[in-house]
Amino acid sequence: MHDTYNPTAIEAAARALWDATGVDAADETRSAEHYYCLAMFPYPSGKLHMGHVRNYTIADVIARFQRMQGRAVLHPMGWDAFGLPAENAAIQHGVAPAQWTRENIAHMREQLKSLGLSYDWSREFATCDPDYYRWEQWLFTRLVEKGLAYRKNAIVNWDPIDNTVLANEQVIDGRGWRSGALVEQREISQWFLRISEYADELLEGLDHLPEWPEAVRTMQRNWIGKSRGMSIRFPVENCPACDELEVFTTRPDTLFGVTYLAVAAGHPLAQSVAERREDIAQFCAECLRGSTAAADLETQEKRGMPLGLLARHPLTGDILPIWVANFVLMGYGTGAVMSVPAHDQRDWEFAQAYDLPIRAVIAGPDGEAPDVRDAAFTDTGPLIRSDDFDGLDFTAAFSAIRDALEEEGLGEERIQYRLRDWGVSRQRYWGCPIPIIRCGHCGDVPVPEEQLPVHLPEDVIVTGGASPLTTMDDWKAVDCPRCGRAATRETDTFDTFFESSWYYARFASAGCADAMLDDRARQWTPVDQYVGGIEHAILHLLYARFFHRLMRDEGLLDSSEPFTRLLTQGMVLADSWSRDVDGRKEWIAPDRVTLERDDKGRISGGTLTETGELVSHEGMVKMSKSKNNGIDPEAMIARYGADTVRLFIMFAAPPEASLEWSDTGVEGASRFVRRFWRMVQEHVASRPEPHGPARDELRRKVHETIAKATDDIGRRQTFNTAIAAVMEMLNTVTALRETAGYETVQEALEAACLLLAPIIPHTAQALWERLGHDGPVVTAPWPQVDESALTVSTLELVVQVNGKLRGRISVPVEAARDAVLTAAREDENVMRFIDGKTIRKEILVPGKLVNLVVG
RNA sequence: GCCGAAGUGGCGGAACUGGUAGACGCGCCGGAUUCAAAAUCCGGUUCUGGCAACAGAGUGCGAGUUCGAUUCUCGCCUUCGGCACCA
Numbered sequence: 001m002h003d004t005y006n007p008t009a010i011e012a013a014a015r016a017l018w019d020a021t022g023v024d025a026a027d028e029t030r031s032a033e034h035y036y037c038l039a040m041f042p043y044p045s046g047k048l049h050m051g052h053v054r055n056y057t058i059a060d061v062i063a064r065f066q067r068m069q070g071r072a073v074l075h076p077m078g079w080d081a082f083g084l085p086a087e088n089a090a091i092q093h094g095v096a097p098a099q100w101t102r103e104n105i106a107h108m109r110e111q112l113k114s115l116g117l118s119y120d121w122s123r124e125f126a127t128c129d130p131d132y133y134r135w136e137q138w139l140f141t142r143l144v145e146k147g148l149a150y151r152k153n154a155i156v157n158w159d160p161i162d163n164t165v166l167a168n169e170q171v172i173d174g175r176g177w178r179s180g181a182l183v184e185q186r187e188i189s190q191w192f193l194r195i196s197e198y199a200d201e202l203l204e205g206l207d208h209l210p211e212w213p214e215a216v217r218t219m220q221r222n223w224i225g226k227s228r229g230m231s232i233r234f235p236v237e238n239c240p241a242c243d244e245l246e247v248f249t250t251r252p253d254t255l256f257g258v259t260y261l262a263v264a265a266g267h268p269l270a271q272s273v274a275e276r277r278e279d280i281a282q283f284c285a286e287c288l289r290g291s292t293a294a295a296d297l298e299t300q301e302k303r304g305m306p307l308g309l310l311a312r313h314p315l316t317g318d319i320l321p322i323w324v325a326n327f328v329l330m331g332y333g334t335g336a337v338m339s340v341p342a343h344d345q346r347d348w349e350f351a352q353a354y355d356l357p358i359r360a361v362i363a364g365p366d367g368e369a370p371d372v373r374d375a376a377f378t379d380t381g382p383l384i385r386s387d388d389f390d391g392l393d394f395t396a397a398f399s400a401i402r403d404a405l406e407e408e409g410l411g412e413e414r415i416q417y418r419l420r421d422w423g424v425s426r427q428r429y430w431g432c433p434i435p436i437i438r439c440g441h442c443g444d445v446p447v448p449e450e451q452l453p454v455h456l457p458e459d460v461i462v463t464g465g466a467s468p469l470t471t472m473d474d475w476k477a478v479d480c481p482r483c484g485r486a487a488t489r490e491t492d493t494f495d496t497f498f499e500s501s502w503y504y505a506r507f508a509s510a511g512c513a514d515a516m517l518d519d520r521a522r523q524w525t526p527v528d529q530y531v532g533g534i535e536h537a538i539l540h541l542l543y544a545r546f547f548h549r550l551m552r553d554e555g556l557l558d559s560s561e562p563f564t565r566l567l568t569q570g571m572v573l574a575d576s577w578s579r580d581v582d583g584r585k586e587w588i589a590p591d592r593v594t595l596e597r598d599d600k601g602r603i604s605g606g607t608l609t610e611t612g613e614l615v616s617h618e619g620m621v622k623m624s625k626s627k628n629n630g631i632d633p634e635a636m637i638a639r640y641g642a643d644t645v646r647l648f649i650m651f652a653a654p655p656e657a658s659l660e661w662s663d664t665g666v667e668g669a670s671r672f673v674r675r676f677w678r679m680v681q682e683h684v685a686s687r688p689e690p691h692g693p694a695r696d697e698l699r700r701k702v703h704e705t706i707a708k709a710t711d712d713i714g715r716r717q718t719f720n721t722a723i724a725a726v727m728e729m730l731n732t733v734t735a736l737r738e739t740a741g742y743e744t745v746q747e748a749l750e751a752a753c754l755l756l757a758p759i760i761p762h763t764a765q766a767l768w769e770r771l772g773h774d775g776p777v778v779t780a781p782w783p784q785v786d787e788s789a790l791t792v793s794t795l796e797l798v799v800q801v802n803g804k805l806r807g808r809i810s811v812p813v814e815a816a817r818d819a820v821l822t823a824a825r826e827d828e829n830v831m832r833f834i835d836g837k838t839i840r841k842e843i844l845v846p847g848k849l850v851n852l853v854v855g
Numbered sequence: 856g857c858c859g860a861a862g863u864g865g866c867g868g869a870a871c872u873g874g875u876a877g878a879c880g881c882g883c884c885g886g887a888u889u890c891a892a893a894a895u896c897c898g899g900u901u902c903u904g905g906c907a908a909c910a911g912a913g914u915g916c917g918a919g920u921u922c923g924a925u926u927c928u929c930g931c932c933u934u935c936g937g938c939a940c941c942a
Contacts, residue, residue, distance in 0.1 A: 332941045724879035798875045803923040853922045
């Protein structure tokens, strides 16, 4: 055993012991309560970044804590291995995506191991393993048979840089989420999953996830976007191709205020007119092309053209013009709206621009027609100018107008969701092949179970452009499983969100060879604690909730939600620095900057270390390649050891908040670990003495700390305050070590070891042994609070006069109210403030304070 | 625009149920140790006044409820995050 703290040796020894004893393996045969702790698995991009380290450390602390509670813990790790970066690397470096991916995995696995993360590595898999993806192919064929997966032609978001289709969720501000390219609209044949079928259940389920952050639930609620309204059909007067136009509205109460109808550029009605009119065709083409490009323009002008078609109002019989307009979305509702300019701001702006009539039919607050000269009046209120419906409020008018339209057969109530079916086809190579055979005779035929998996060929050359699968004739050619005639394979692959939607369940059934999941998945799921970034609040978490239900309905699981408790960790930030190079900002890595501080110690600037050149501080921003401010975890571990890195990350901020990287903060964490180490060395080298007079005081601190740290880690998940409490306790040990006695110090140091074991496991392991214990600290039981150590004989109370702190008194625990109040009144300083005044009220908060109200 | 989260010392943060604001750490200041430095240890550190005891002010701003408000209510301001022509 070394006297000086040597993290490399300590960490290697601790990990060797854990590996030899198999303490990290999940054992479902143990009779103990089960606990499934999971961190979002990484994409194997090459090496870990600090965001990964934070994510996995948080989850590891929770897993280790739960193990020490005696639970059987499942804490697995794997790889979200399919995806575009592998193809990009293949193009750049001429290496096959499979090889690139597997090399990255090998490196990152070692990095994870160097952090001391307590994974059950026997369950590891990568989603590009055929043993994994065969089962999602199987599930997909089941979904096709059930009608929950289907193929249709659809206008899709086309990313012209990545040459692929994007899900709506992958389009951010009109740009591809990875490439940043402006997205175009194209129509191709796509496979879809009918997530809309589950929209209501996914929405309702959010109410039963009390341990998810409210922010995430709100985002999902908004994403699903449930609206109650009506479908209304307007008969079209002068169109040979169609006899009515259907719209969706949430405001049927404003039906009498409709002055025109508007359709999207992609709407069949607009398209049919475009066939015979060049100006309309041109306008529509412009809208379709520009729709996404213009979406990021803050103030898009309302534009449109009259189609020359006329519709009849279903109740008044009035004739209304039909326009094509750029503000109507093809992807929502029916792609057509009834326009009520008096009561809808968009309709109002459009009417202003084209001088269309505005007719108010909802009374303002004064009961009169509202003023709509400057803006639409969008509140609800009693109806006016609406025939028999005048005077009805929103709810009554909704029902009455619905009934009237239903009677005419011109409308009905309808629930509309913003959520659309999930397009899962990708025209990419490095993904899971969609298990479909296209037969000229039988159509789309799912690959039969006995022919699964459809292997993805791995010896390919990726050149960019179209997927290599499209030109691999040997691979594509196949006999139709139904009729035996020559057919071809589907060459599209799944969206990679497909793989990450069910991996948590497969970890529980790792190695299962004859089914997607086995009974162990029922045992372990739902995941008790899921940890990951807030950036997955909508996409991944919504798809996983959807898949869990699909697997449930397939009889594989018996719960409805995949993740019981969700922790979304904050970003990792670091100082960013720049200098001006020919009028352009060049970002300087923080380790090349020497800080300058003012006399308060505040950072006032910095210079480039090698040249002394001034550089400007650009603030604390998320660590990123573009800002060149990433801190390499591997370098930090090499310099300080994994435990110091873990401690700093857990101590610097609560897990949900963003974390500001600080070199001096890391030094502080390192200082604490070494101090703890030295304290134990000095303690075991000292001579056992009998109890000293400070024994009770130290024991009280120790057991208060056990209570607080247990609650902070287990319930509150405020690891930073748990660490602070242990630091405080060790400060007390230092102060009382001479007077508290050897045995009490031993008890305190053992408690510190156990309480810190989830956070700095290697150091805790070494010190646990040094304190005279055998075996892994991982399996040592969590310390228990000795209630008798918490008792005190006197209490310190604060005395306030009129709410202001004026003194402190020390009273026996058993002192009666009157005795306490007397002591408060007799405090020297308090007397100065109550002297000569009348005490109007005396408030005693037991164990806390006395407040004397004087006047 | 809508939704969500947050504003506390020089900095990261603490104060959990309305009850001592600033725990713990960083930084800074002073001291010890050292030939010296590193490392380590001890003390101080919200601001203002005072040698001190102590007093006054203080949790984004303005009101309110209360014996008492960082915490609750109302109205603003700012920052960050998400969604965004969703009919």
